[in-house]
Amino acid sequence: MAGREAIILDWGTTNFRAYRFDAGGVLVAEHRAAAGILSIEKGRFEASLDREIGPWITAGTELFFSGMITSRNGWVETPYAETPASLEALATASVSRRHASGASMRFLPGVAMRHPAPDVMRGEEIQVFGACLPEEDAVVVLPGTHSKWVRHREGRIEAFHTFMTGEVFAALKGHTILGRLLPEGAAGGPEAFAAGVRHMQHHAGAGLLHAAFSARSKVLFNELAPTDIGEYLSGIVIGAEIAGGLALGWDPAAIRLVGEPALAARYAQAARIFGLVSEIAPADTTVRGVRRLAALKETAHDGRRS
Amino acid sequence: MAGREAIILDWGTTNFRAYRFDAGGVLVAEHRAAAGILSIEKGRFEASLDREIGPWITAGTELFFSGMITSRNGWVETPYAETPASLEALATASVSRRHASGASMRFLPGVAMRHPAPDVMRGEEIQVFGACLPEEDAVVVLPGTHSKWVRHREGRIEAFHTFMTGEVFAALKGHTILGRLLPEGAAGGPEAFAAGVRHMQHHAGAGLLHAAFSARSKVLFNELAPTDIGEYLSGIVIGAEIAGGLALGWDPAAIRLVGEPALAARYAQAARIFGLVSEIAPADTTVRGVRRLAALKETAHDGRRS
Numbered sequence: 315m316a317g318r319e320a321i322i323l324d325w326g327t328t329n330f331r332a333y334r335f336d337a338g339g340v341l342v343a344e345h346r347a348a349a350g351i352l353s354i355e356k357g358r359f360e361a362s363l364d365r366e367i368g369p370w371i372t373a374g375t376e377l378f379f380s381g382m383i384t385s386r387n388g389w390v391e392t393p394y395a396e397t398p399a400s401l402e403a404l405a406t407a408s409v410s411r412r413h414a415s416g417a418s419m420r421f422l423p424g425v426a427m428r429h430p431a432p433d434v435m436r437g438e439e440i441q442v443f444g445a446c447l448p449e450e451d452a453v454v455v456l457p458g459t460h461s462k463w464v465r466h467r468e469g470r471i472e473a474f475h476t477f478m479t480g481e482v483f484a485a486l487k488g489h490t491i492l493g494r495l496l497p498e499g500a501a502g503g504p505e506a507f508a509a510g511v512r513h514m515q516h517h518a519g520a521g522l523l524h525a526a527f528s529a530r531s532k533v534l535f536n537e538l539a540p541t542d543i544g545e546y547l548s549g550i551v552i553g554a555e556i557a558g559g560l561a562l563g564w565d566p567a568a569i570r571l572v573g574e575p576a577l578a579a580r581y582a583q584a585a586r587i588f589g590l591v592s593e594i595a596p597a598d599t600t601v602r603g604v605r606r607l608a609a610l611k612e613t614a615h616d617g618r619r620s
Numbered sequence: 621m622a623g624r625e626a627i628i629l630d631w632g633t634t635n636f637r638a639y640r641f642d643a644g645g646v647l648v649a650e651h652r653a654a655a656g657i658l659s660i661e662k663g664r665f666e667a668s669l670d671r672e673i674g675p676w677i678t679a680g681t682e683l684f685f686s687g688m689i690t691s692r693n694g695w696v697e698t699p700y701a702e703t704p705a706s707l708e709a710l711a712t713a714s715v716s717r718r719h720a721s722g723a724s725m726r727f728l729p730g731v732a733m734r735h736p737a738p739d740v741m742r743g744e745e746i747q748v749f750g751a752c753l754p755e756e757d758a759v760v761v762l763p764g765t766h767s768k769w770v771r772h773r774e775g776r777i778e779a780f781h782t783f784m785t786g787e788v789f790a791a792l793k794g795h796t797i798l799g800r801l802l803p804e805g806a807a808g809g810p811e812a813f814a815a816g817v818r819h820m821q822h823h824a825g826a827g828l829l830h831a832a833f834s835a836r837s838k839v840l841f842n843e844l845a846p847t848d849i850g851e852y853l854s855g856i857v858i859g860a861e862i863a864g865g866l867a868l869g870w871d872p873a874a875i876r877l878v879g880e881p882a883l884a885a886r887y888a889q890a891a892r893i894f895g896l897v898s899e900i901a902p903a904d905t906t907v908r909g910v911r912r913l914a915a916l917k918e919t920a921h922d923g924r925r926s
Contacts, residue, residue, distance in 0.1 A: 431823065432837040460833065476837075477829040478796065485791040490784065517737065519867030522828050523783040523860055527766065531738040531782075554829055561825030 320376045320608065321367065324600040325383035326437060327352050332367050333601050341601070343370070351388050359389035360414065373416035378604045381437035384409075384421045394426035394434060398470040401443050405607050422607070425471055433476050437600075438462045438572075442471055444603030445572050445595040453566035454595070455559065457552075457573045457581050463559045475562060477555040482522075486547055492529045495540050502545030504583075506538065510549020511556075511584045518557040525550050552584045560588065568592060572599050626682045626914065627673065630906040631689035632743060633658050638673050639907050647907070649676070657694050665695035666720065679722035684910045687743035690715075690727045700732035700740060704776040707749050711913050728913070731777055739782050743906075744768045744878075748777055750909030751878050751901040759872035760901070761865065763858075763879045763887050769865045781868060783861040788828075792853055798835045801846050808851030810889075812844065816855020817862075817890045824863040831856050858890045866894065874898060878905050 317337055324331040328350035334343040345367055354362050364371070371377070384392040390411055395403040407423035424436030438456045446452050446466045456462045459480035465472045487493040510529075517525045529546055532538035538546055559569075568591040571578040578594045585592040596602070623643055630637040634656035640649040651673055660668050670677070677683070690698040696717055701709040713729035730742030744762045752758050752772045760770045765786035771778045793799040816835075823831045835852055838844035844852055865875075874897040877884040884900050891898040902908070 426841075428841075431819065431834055432841045432843060433833070434837050434840055461829075475826060475830055476833040477826075478833050479829055481796050482788075482792070482829055482832070485795045486788070489791045489795045490787045513737065519864065520781060520783075521860055521864035521867070523767075523785055523788055523857070524781055524864050526788070527739070527782040527784050528737050531740050534740055535732075535734075535738045537738060551829070554827055558825070558827035558830050561827070 318374055318376050319370075319372065320378070321370055322601050322604045323363075323377065323379045323383070324381050324437065325379060325388075326350050326381040330362075330366055331600075332370075333598075334367070334370050339605075351382050351385075356387075359383070363413075371413060371415050371417050375413075375415075375417040376608075377413065377417055377419045378608065379419065379421045380440045380600055380604065384424065385436055390419075390421040392421045392423040394424045394436075395439075397425060397427040397474070398472045399425045399439065400470045401603075401607055401610055404439060404443075405610055422604075425474070427474060433474060435462055435464075435474060435476070438464065438474075439471055440603035440607065441572050441599040442466055442603070443606055444599035444601065445570055448606075453559075453564050453569050455569045455571050455581065455592075457571065457577045461555055463562065463564075463569075465564055475559070477558060479551055479555045483548060483551040486526060486551070487544060490526075492526065492543060492547060495530065495533055496543040497540055500541035500544065502542040504545070506542035506545035507549040507580065508583065508587060509538070510546040510551075511553040511587045512549075513546075514550045514553030514557060515588060518554075522550070522554040525554065548580070549584065552581060553587075556581075556584055556588050556590065560590070566590070570595050624680055624682050625676075625678065626684070627676055628907050628910045629669075629683060629685045629689070630687050630743065631685060631694075632656055632687040636668075636672060637906075638676075639904075640673070640676050645911075657688050657691075662693075665689070669719075677719060677721050677723050681719075681721075681723040682914075683719065683723055683725045684914065685725065685727045686746045686906055686910065690730065691742055696725075696727040698727045698729040700730045700742075701745075703731060703733040703780070704778045705731045705745065706776045707909075707913055707916055710745065710749075711916055728910075731780070733779060739780060741768055741770075741780060741782070744770065744780075745777055746909035746913065747878050747905040748772055748909070749912055750905035750907065751876055754912075759870050759875050761875045761877050761887065761898075763877065763883045767861055769868060769870075769875075771870055781865070783864060785857055785861045789854060789857040792832060792857070793850060796832075798832065798849060798853060801836065801839055802849040803846055806847035806850065808848040810851070812848035812851035813855040813886065814889065814893060815844070816852040816857075817859040817893045818855075819852075820856045820859030820863060821894060824860075828856070828860040831860065854886070855890065858887060859893075862887075862890055862894050862896065866896070872896070876901050 320335045322333045330347045330349035332345045336342050392409045395407045409421045411419045425439040427433045442454045442464050452466045454464045461477040461479045464474040514525050572595045582592045626641045628639045636653045636655035638651045698715045701713045715727045717725045731745040733739045748760045748770050758772045762768045767783040767785045770780040820831045878901045888898045
């Protein structure tokens with residue numbers, strides 16, 4: 315990126331985020347919009363890009379795309395780099411295109427794991443490289459609709475596992491008897507969240523299908539206020555993810571949390587209940603990851619030139 | 621029941637089932653209707669009963685009510701008998717009312733467990749007593765929207781645990797990305813069901829939130845046909861219940877399945893994959909349970925008379 319203006323895009327299913335850097339590598343502007351790929355007609359991605367940040371783009375700009383914009387339903391589908399996947403492997407598997415202005419565009423790949431069972435991610439991998447030092451041994455947790463637990467070791471993503479935590483929480487709250495017991499607009503307290511995590515911790519063996527029903531039983535026996543069901547259920551589901559993540563056997567001294575601050579704080583609280591130390595990563599992991607990847611490319615190019 | 625005409629009602633959330641016996645205790649008629657309590661206006665239960673089976677009821681008839689008709693949202697709310705709960709305790713906690721015709725009506729109670737965590741059932745308890753011999757040591761599994769694993773020992777329901785299997789399956793299929801991948805009207809094959817059970821068995825530690833996502837990854841990698849997602853997911857969810865049931869530590873030599881034949885057969889197949897023997901109980905467990913309870917009452921009455 316050094317010497318050229320650059321734009322890093324984190325373009326997902328529901329959100330569009332862009333970061334603009336000057337030729338000296340200094341962040342000079344940020345843009346966010348609810349312009350995720352689900353809201354954009356197939357074939358209209360370049361027009362959407364221009365509508366959001368057109369004035370930033372000149373012939374000399376370098377653009378980096380990360381997130382679901384590189385999936386089958388996005389603009390340019392990139393392959394998956396397979397685990398163990400290094401930052402170099404991501405750079406190699408990225409796909410180049412040219413913008414109408416002449417600017418170069420690089421679409422980053424996702425990462426796939428084949429064994430012991432197939433799993434995929436797209437967008438989180440660059441955040442992992444942004445959240446870790448090159449030679450660090452770390453377990454990175456990225457909470458969300460489809461949370462990821464990722465093991466980074468010797469400069470590579472060695473393995474990872476997806477948990478459908480956010481999506482299952484929404485389905486339980488929106489489409490089961492548990493949600494129907496919850497009064498409209500009820501907020502709930504942090505104590506209910508902790509109670510859910512503890513309940514899940516003590517019933518991890520019997521699993522989520524059993525633990526979730528306790529929301530109903532506890533309301534019947536006045537051990538839980540109906541207004542607290544949402545928070546309690548959030549604790550149950552996040553607790554199930556943490557119990558599952560610990561069962562992977564990676565035995566982390568600490569987990570590094572990458573995500574929105576409010577959600578990361580919720581995970582940190584749940585981890586503490588499980589006796590697990592957590593650290594919250596800086597907010598700009600996508601930018602850090604892409605800058606590491608871009609620097610790498612320049613080194614490689616320099617190598618070829620020498 | 622001996623000496624009087626009797627009617628046993630299994631009246632749940634969605635279904636109404638009635639069994640008519642003559643004074644000699646012989647089953648002479650059955651009636652089924654989609655007249656569950658959710659479809660009936662509060663205060664209209666007696667009218668609904670009369671509409672369904674009015675001609676069966678005379679002043680000398682004895683009616684027994686089991687199922688959600690005895691819940692807060694039903695006709696007559698009965699208390700919960702607490703575990704360990706015997707058939708005698710159910711008889712004692714039942715509530716009597718008189719029908720307009722003069723017929724006697726007995727509403728059976730549900731069962732509650734308080735420790736290690738609260739849990740409740742209403743309707744399944746009488747099926748358990750119908751499925752077990754009085755002194756039998758047995759683990760009874762009642763698959764459904766809210767499946768129950770019940771331990772029957774020394775003539776009592778000692779403990780039980782609910783799993784939200786059916787409801788979570790419907791929520792995952794109807795309200796997550798997994799269902800959106802499934803083509804409308806696709807049937808799927810039995811092999812996909814078995815594959816889901818085996819996947820869950822091998823990833824029981826990481827849990828349902830993780831295992832469910834494999835439906836998406838396997839479709840991406842052509843290891844699963846989109847049309848098979850429903851069956852695969854059914855295997856994942858039922859597998860999660862069996863893994864959770866085994867984690868209760870009851871260590872059953874066999875589980876006894878009580879439920880609709882097609883669903884019971886599905887559980888039997890899943891249990892077999894887990895190396896667990898299962899037996900399918902006769903279909904009329906509610907009737908058997910109520911007849912045992914009624915016989916008990918008569919013995920008690922006889923006792924008082926002597």
